[in-house]
Amino acid sequence: MYKGTNPTCHDFNVVTMTPDSVSLVVGFSTGQIQLIDPIKKELSKLYNEERLIDKTKVTCIRWVPGSTNLFLVSHSSGQLYLYNEELPCGTAPPHYQPFKQGDGYAIHTCKTKSTRNPLYRWVIGSEGCCINEFAFSPCGTCLAVVSQDGFLRVFHYDTMELLGSARSYFGGFLCVCWSPDGRYVVVGGEDDLVTVWSFHERRVVARGQGHRSWVSVVAFDPYTTSYSEQDGTVDFSGGSDDETTQQNHTPNCTLSSGSSERSSVTRNSGNQASNRNSSGSDFNRMNAATCYRLGSVGQDTQLCLWDITEDVLRQPMCSKLRTSGVGGSGTFGVNGLAAGGAYHLNSMGGCVPRCNNVSTTLQTNAVASKDKECLADGNATHFHGMNMHNNSSAPSLTQRLAGLGFGDRKDGSGTHKRNFSLASRGGSTGGDKNNSSYRGSGTSNRTSADDPMRLIGTGACPRFDECPVLEPLICKKIAHERLTALIFREDCFVTACQDGYVYTWARPGKMGLASHIPSSPTTVTAAAVGGGIGPSGTVV
Amino acid sequence: MGANISQLERDIGSDQFPPNEHYFGLVNFGNTCYSNSVLQALYFCKPFREKVLEYKARNKRTKETLLTCLADLFYSIATQKKKVGSIAPKKFIARLRKEKEEFDNYMQQDAHEFLNFLINHINEIILAERHQSSCKPKMGIGEGPTPQPEPTWVHEIFQGILTSETRCLNCETVSSKDEDFFDLQVDVDQNTSITHCLKCFSNTETLCSDNKFKCDHCSSYQEAQKRMRVKKLPMILALHLKRFKYMEQYNRHIKVSHRVVFPLELRLFNTSDDAVNPDRLYDLVAVVIHCGSGPNRGHYISIVKSHGFWLLFDDDMVDKIDASTIEDFYGLTSDIQKSSETGYILFYQSRDCV
Numbered sequence: 001m002y003k004g005t006n007p008t009c010h011d012f013n014v015v016t017m018t019p020d021s022v023s024l025v026v027g028f029s030t031g032q033i034q035l036i037d038p039i040k041k042e043l044s045k046l047y048n049e050e051r052l053i054d055k056t057k058v059t060c061i062r063w064v065p066g067s068t069n070l071f072l073v074s075h076s077s078g079q080l081y082l083y084n085e086e087l088p089c090g091t092a093p094p095h096y097q098p099f100k101q102g103d104g105y106a107i108h109t110c111k112t113k114s115t116r117n118p119l120y121r122w123v124i125g126s127e128g129c130c131i132n133e134f135a136f137s138p139c140g141t142c143l144a145v146v147s148q149d150g151f152l153r154v155f156h157y158d159t160m161e162l163l164g165s166a167r168s169y170f171g172g173f174l175c176v177c178w179s180p181d182g183r184y185v186v187v188g189g190e191d192d193l194v195t196v197w198s199f200h201e202r203r204v205v206a207r208g209q210g211h212r213s214w215v216s217v218v219a220f221d222p223y224t225t226s227y228s229e230q231d232g233t234v235d236f237s238g239g240s241d242d243e244t245t246q247q248n249h250t251p252n253c254t255l256s257s258g259s260s261e262r263s264s265v266t267r268n269s270g271n272q273a274s275n276r277n278s279s280g281s282d283f284n285r286m287n288a289a290t291c292y293r294l295g296s297v298g299q300d301t302q303l304c305l306w307d308i309t310e311d312v313l314r315q316p317m318c319s320k321l322r323t324s325g326v327g328g329s330g331t332f333g334v335n336g337l338a339a340g341g342a343y344h345l346n347s348m349g350g351c352v353p354r355c356n357n358v359s360t361t362l363q364t365n366a367v368a369s370k371d372k373e374c375l376a377d378g379n380a381t382h383f384h385g386m387n388m389h390n391n392s393s394a395p396s397l398t399q400r401l402a403g404l405g406f407g408d409r410k411d412g413s414g415t416h417k418r419n420f421s422l423a424s425r426g427g428s429t430g431g432d433k434n435n436s437s438y439r440g441s442g443t444s445n446r447t448s449a450d451d452p453m454r455l456i457g458t459g460a461c462p463r464f465d466e467c468p469v470l471e472p473l474i475c476k477k478i479a480h481e482r483l484t485a486l487i488f489r490e491d492c493f494v495t496a497c498q499d500g501y502v503y504t505w506a507r508p509g510k511m512g513l514a515s516h517i518p519s520s521p522t523t524v525t526a527a528a529v530g531g532g533i534g535p536s537g538t539v540v
Numbered sequence: 541m542g543a544n545i546s547q548l549e550r551d552i553g554s555d556q557f558p559p560n561e562h563y564f565g566l567v568n569f570g571n572t573c574y575s576n577s578v579l580q581a582l583y584f585c586k587p588f589r590e591k592v593l594e595y596k597a598r599n600k601r602t603k604e605t606l607l608t609c610l611a612d613l614f615y616s617i618a619t620q621k622k623k624v625g626s627i628a629p630k631k632f633i634a635r636l637r638k639e640k641e642e643f644d645n646y647m648q649q650d651a652h653e654f655l656n657f658l659i660n661h662i663n664e665i666i667l668a669e670r671h672q673s674s675c676k677p678k679m680g681i682g683e684g685p686t687p688q689p690e691p692t693w694v695h696e697i698f699q700g701i702l703t704s705e706t707r708c709l710n711c712e713t714v715s716s717k718d719e720d721f722f723d724l725q726v727d728v729d730q731n732t733s734i735t736h737c738l739k740c741f742s743n744t745e746t747l748c749s750d751n752k753f754k755c756d757h758c759s760s761y762q763e764a765q766k767r768m769r770v771k772k773l774p775m776i777l778a779l780h781l782k783r784f785k786y787m788e789q790y791n792r793h794i795k796v797s798h799r800v801v802f803p804l805e806l807r808l809f810n811t812s813d814d815a816v817n818p819d820r821l822y823d824l825v826a827v828v829i830h831c832g833s834g835p836n837r838g839h840y841i842s843i844v845k846s847h848g849f850w851l852l853f854d855d856d857m858v859d860k861i862d863a864s865t866i867e868d869f870y871g872l873t874s875d876i877q878k879s880s881e882t883g884y885i886l887f888y889q890s891r892d893c894v
Contacts, residue, residue: 076864150805170821171803190803192735213733213801299801300731453891456819463819464809481873482731498873 005030011071013063023085025071027058033073035085047083052093053118054079060133064157065140070119074131078147081118089117096121102162104153122160125149132174137182142199144185146173150452152187152197164202167452167461169193174214179292180222184308186294188215194296194470196308203459206312210472213300221305221488224293297483297495304472312468478503548624551860557623558847564617565626565856569633573855574651575643577840578658579613579629580853581826581887584844585776589614591693606658607665609635626856651828651840652723652780652885659722663694698722700774703812706747708755710762715755718771723778723885730798731873734779734886735809737800742769742810769812773820777806777888784835793835797880799871802827804863806888822888829869830884840884843869 005028013023023043026034031051037043048054056077064070069085096108099120108121124131130148136157137144143157150168155161171190178185184205185197194208194215290310297303455461478495485496491510496502548563566576582588596611609632617627637644640657667689691699702724705716726737744767747753753764781800784793804824811818825845832838841854843861850866852859871882 170805170807172805190733190801190805191807192733212729212736213731214803299733299799300736453821456821 005032008058009061011062013068013071015063015066016068023063025061025063025073025085027061027073029057031055031058031075033058033061033083045085047085047089047117049089050091052091053081053089059131062134062136065136072134072143074134074145076130078123078125078127078129078131080120080122080124080131080134080145082120082122083117084115084119087115087117087119094118094121100160102160104151104165105155105162107160124153125151130172132172133176135176135178135185137178138180139182142182144176144178144187146176146187146189148172150189152176152185152195154185154197154199164197164199165460166195166197166204167455168195169207169461169464171214175217177218177220179220179227180225181227183227184292184313186218186220188218188296188298190214192298194218194294194304194306196313196470198313201459204462204467205315206308206468206470207464208294208296208304208306208470208472210304210306210475211296211298211300211302213298215296215298216482216484217298217486218294218296219486219488221293221295221493223488223490225291227290227292295486295488295493297478297486299482301477301479301481301483301497302475303478303483303486303495304475306470306472308470312470315468478505548858548860552849561623561846562617562620563624563846563851563858564620565853565858567626567628568855569628569630570646571648572629572633573840574649574654575633575636576629576855577828577842577853578651578655578885579610579632580842580844581828581885582655582658583614583617584826584846585697585887585889586825587697587775587889589618591697593618602669604635605665606632606635606639607662610658610662624858626858648836648838650784650835651830652725655778655828655885656722659694659698663692666692666694695720697775698778699772700724700770700777701772702768703771703814704766704768705812706753706764706766708753708758708762708764711755711757713755713757721774723780724770725780725782728781728783728796728798728800728871730875732798732800734781734800734802734806737781738779738808738810742767769810770808770815771812772816773808773811773818773890775890776825777808777822777890779886779888781882781884781886783830783882783884795830795832795834795880795882797872797875797882799873800883801867801870802883802886804866821891823891824886825889826887827866827869827883828885829881831879831881833879838879841881 007026008029010024010026013025016023021037021040024036024038026036028034031048031054033047035043035045035047054075054077056075058073059076060074062072064072064082070082071085072080072082074080090112094116095111097111098106099109100107104125106123108123110116110118110121124145125147126149132146132148134143134145136142141157142163143155145153145155147153150170150172152166152173154163154165156163166185166187168187168189169191173187173189173195175188176185183199185199187195187197188211189195192209192211192213192215194211195204196206196208197203198205290313292308294306294308295303296306452461457463457466479497479501481498481501483495483497485494485502487494492504492506494502494504549557566579568576592607592611592614595607596615599608599611602608613627613629613632620627639661643649643654643657670692700721701718702721703716703718705714707714724738724741726734726741728737729740744765746763746765748763752761753766754760755762755764783796783798785796786792787794802824806822806824807820808818823845826842827844828840828842830838830840839854841852843850843852843866845851850861850863852861869881869883872880
């Protein structure tokens with residue numbers, strides 16, 4: 001379609017989708033956006049075609065939940081744009097006027113007589129700071145954005161208020177997802193960690209350590225996750241946040257019910273007790289054991305599965321959780337611990353130093369047998385990137401695969417400008433860095449957005465021993481190249497990697513149901529012993 | 541060359557060009573890129589550059605040492621009229637060849653060996669000069685190990701402390717021993733991050749069979765568990781990726797081109813419980829890159845961060861690069877290709893020192 005450019009991301013519109021028509025938006029490495037209908041094949045519209053709006057790579061693209069014509073696009077320049085697919089883009093670079101500004105972000109509208117694209121421009125973080133991914137909450141009310149400056153920022157989408165933020169241990173955040181009930185946001189990044197942030201408490205509640213390199217995708221498995229039909233009023237044990245704004249903005253608050261249902265993940269598993277949106281059931285929240293199943297893949301070519309349980313999530317922020325890590329021995333280094341504690345005790349008051357880190361050793365065996373996932377060894381199926389299926393349950397999955405089949409993503413990334421330098425992009429954003437108009441929305445300890453040093457030891461970035469550390473249920477090398485996609489489906493999950501292969505992995509007992517899988521299933525334990533699985537699907 | 545220079549100024553933009561900053565390439569005198577790349581990296585470690593220039597200002601007429609040659613070189617770069625260009629580090633290289641016979645030839649040398657030599661040598665020069673000038677005998681402190689001499693500015697910048705903790709598996713007694721370091725040398729694994737390599741550096745190892753631990757408490761050799769963790773984090777953390785592995789079957793060193801990602805920002809996980817400053821947040825400021833297939837072949841270049849943008853120094857050439865091209869220097873995911881351009885020495889600077 002273009003020379004020297006390749007697709008980087010895509011999204012299907014699940015609202016307008018019918019059996020013989022689907023709206024698919026695709027973002028490109030040089031900034032353009034295309035709307036096509038892969039079934040009808042007659043529809044094709046281009047946005048930002050002349051690159052007047054943004055010249056940098058499209059990093060993420062999503063239809064606004066419940067909308068037939070609005071979609072949101074992030075670029076590596078650090079900007080988010082809202083487009084209406086029915087509007088034109090204009091023939092000159094757009095002029096903007098400030099619309100709203102907050103701590104670490106600013107929103108502009110297009111200054112034109114006739115309405116045209118983009119409708120809004122969001123500038124997030126400091127100038128030129130790449131937005132790596134964004135995700136709408138299951139009900140569509142909230143927007144979580146992660147960027148190269150190491151921040152997760154959660155906004156109320158309609159009011160454009162910043163509700164809370166978190167900061168990586170170090171380095172950029174690369175990926176983000178919401179728990180199916182909208183109570184937790186999970187991010188992964190260049191600190192090799194999976195970080196769990198509580199929406200209600202506005203703080204980091206757990207970190208997962210297991211990847212050997214950067215985490216590129218995090219995704220909840222809604223079919224294995226169980227939780228009570230609760231929201232809003234729980235989980236305020238964290239203490240310091242007494243601001244009422246939080247309660248007003250819980251992501252589970254019902255929109256018009258129809259749209260919110262469509263926008264949420266299609267969940268038809270048996271684990272799901274009742275419709276989340278019907279809530280209001282503020283009582284009796286312990287009716288089901290809460291256990292979130294999370295998956296993550298990374299540049300280490302590994303898949304990690306995590307169980308996030310109630311007892312971990314309900315720990316208050318703690319000043320010293322460290323257990324000695326030496327060879328799993330509990331005694332080693334205890335003498336040093338007392339001394340070390342003195343350095344940290346000043347940070348947070350009133351904490352219970354109880355720690356239930358998942359115990360370290362022998363975890364793999366114990367877990368693998370009870371684990372419901374099954375990594376089948378011979379079941380790899382390759383189809384090329386653009387071979388998207390018209391399946392409503394998987395839009396966000398295929399989304400990440402677009403760029404892959406075309407081979408060298410690397411060439412594309414070499415040409416785009418990430419604008420780390422001082423250059424370009426008008427002075428309009430200069431103000432938001434120093435902007436002191438502090439929106440007192442999040443926790444009381446959130447400080448200026450661009451000083452990560454001051455966040456260390458706060459709820460936005462607890463020290464490593466102040467926050468429970470999870471160990472993965474399983475941690476398994478499943479490819480030879482960096483993994484770039486992970487999608488959970490009812491009978492399987494799907495992964496993709498940098499060299500363009502897409503693998504489908506059947507769940508235990510679902511071998512017959514998952515199509516195109518010829519050979520016999522193996523348990524995780526067996527696969528772990530067997531070693532890596534090659535692109536051809538054979539156990540090495 | 542002229543075209544290249546003006547290109548750099550054009551890339552940066554005359555209004556954006558940082559005041560009082562000079563980007564000068566270093567001429568290669570025949571396989572001296574190992575020195576050029578390290579010198580550029582050190583020049584852009586701001587605390588180091590400042591101390592070297594300070595030394596130059598304080599020591600006008602002293603005997604020529606490697607340090608005075610380095611100071612002259614830095615001074616000459618810092619006081620150039622032009623903003624960009626290239627300079628010949630003739631005196632420095634001549635002095636280097638006099639100081640250490642291993643470097644007295646036209647062979648390719650190991651950049652890390654050179655860095656190690658340079659830092660230690662400079663430190664010794666400062667200590668010797670201090671000893672000469674003050675001449676007061678150290679007051680004898682009767683007991684224990686000899687007292688540490690007052691740290692030099694080289695210590696203040698590069699020195700960290702590792703603590704090695706050993707637990708005797710017989711009596712469970714834990715003993716710990718501190719040692720200084722100027723850089724950490726980490727093994728590399730395929731498809732990992734520098735964070736992971738550092739974690740492995742601090743993995744517990746079991747001392748057994750031929751390698752038992754002499755336990756003072758048991759008064760005998762016992763099996764023991766040992767780990768090394770960082771007790772004092774240096775201002776500039778230099779990380780050496782051990783990419784040259786001796787392979788017995790080839791009877792020579794082979795380059796390991798594994799892909800090891802390194803973030804622009806770093807904190808350490810492998811700090812000891814009694815660490816002085818475990819929260820230090822580091823920024824990547826310079827990387828020495830090895831290009832080629834083996835330790836005695838190939839080429840060294842460096843990339844440095846200066847005033848928010850990245851520059852690539854390839855001997856006398858200087859180019860502005862986009863931060864996204866740093867990923868080209870992580871390494872290779874396949875072992876088939878022989879030649880690679882890979883990060884070899886990483887320089888991280890603590891944010892609290894600027």
